[in-house]
Amino acid sequence: MPLHRPLRAGQVGGGPGAFIGEVHRRAMRMDGLATLVAGVFSSDPDKSRAHAASLGVERAYGSFEEMAEAEAARDDGIEVVSIVTPNWLHAPAALAFVERGISVVCDKPMTTTLEDAEALVRAVHEHDITFALTHNYTGYPMVKQARALVADGAIGEVRKVVAEYSQGWLSKPVEREGSKQAAWRTDPKKAGAGALGDIGSHAENLAAYVTGLELDRLCADVRTFVPGRPIDDDANVLLRYQGGAGGVLHCSQIAAGLENDLRLRVSGTEGTLSWRQEHPNELVHHSLAGVERVYRRGHDTLSSAAQHASRLPPGHPEAFNEAFANVYSNALRTIAARAAGDEPDPLDLDFPTVEDGARGVHFILTALESGRQEAWVDASYEPPVAGHGARGTG
Structure with a gap:
């Protein structure tokens, strides 16, 4: 049976003035498939909480480690997280959520080392979660x-x-x-x-x-x-x-x-x-x-x-935001289908x-x-x- 509700989503990064953070949030909500309910938006806990409040986000954290542990322990915890930090934090942040069974949408490049990239590949398969990378031009x-x-x-x-x-x-x-x-x-x-x-x-x-x-x-x-x-x-x-x-x-x-x-x-x-x-x-x-x-x-x-x-x-142009949203929406529909015990639509696996x-x-x-x-x-x-x-x- 379909979930019949938006997925509960979190975000790591994307604080004040971060262009790509808002692009990810816009893409996430464009088709109504996810609601942002948690996040860590700055390495400064006070700034993170302030930005969460400005976005109407319910739960703000001071670090991605704290967020991953707390959200995994909740009955209403997040089901997918958006990683939009600088590159060197992609690997540790993504791994923290993958290892707790939470699906990930990560900005590119995925990691800065091949060792970290291959560790993520193994972890994603071990924990059987969905992992999408926002090479948005494929959208x-x-x-x-x-x-x-x-x-x-x-x-x-x-x-x-x-x-x-x-x-x-x-x-x-x-x-x-x-x-x-x-x-x-x-x-x-x-x-x-x-x-x-x-x-x-x-x-x-x-x-x-x-x-x-x-x-x-x-x-x-x-x-x-x-x-x-x-x-x-x-x-x-x-x-x-x-x-x-x-x-x-x-x-x-x-x-x-x-x-x-x-x-x-x-x-x-x-x-x-x-x-x-x-x-x-x-x-x-x-x-x-x-x-x-x-x-x-x-x-x-x-x-x-x-x-x-x-x-x-036809004749009504679509561009960057919509392409970004296509990556997100395909991934989110895939996550929702798997959460409901269904096979994803093959067209939704295109990310x-x-x-x-x-x-x-x-x-x-x-x-x-x-x-x-x-x-x-x-x-x-x-x-x-x-x-x-x-x-x-x-």
């Missing part, structure tokens, strides 16, 4: 359409993948000018990696989600352009996939003037698909015969996954998993190592425990 309907077209053979056998994610917000040393977001994102101890971890991981995940391809080898040119910055802010990566396809991944946070320019192009033996995040409601299919077709979000001729991810009729998180961490660390060596390196990887399904599904 766009037209990205799902691109994936369906590749799987259906619309562009033939994939030969070339080009993924680009360019931003300009770190073109200057804003981390030394009072930007809290820049300060921790450019600190190797807190972020782990810079451009590769923050946005390169998104580009790699998007390419893998659409194509279904696994990496074989890579060669990375990893650079730091801003003097004195102790972390990468630009990278160019040559990719070779298992099966023979090639690729290029470019990520930069010093592309002055650019905002959030994520693009993907996938070329096969019969055509090419092109998608751009800043124009997310369109997917362009270039056929070998010279015919160009533009797919637009909201039409009933699209794949079932693309339709499942659409909320509004990035803990295994995707481990693959992403492996990619980041492999690219950094390739950059240090200035050489091609082995990029193949298999998580320590088999997942629930194909890459990108729960």
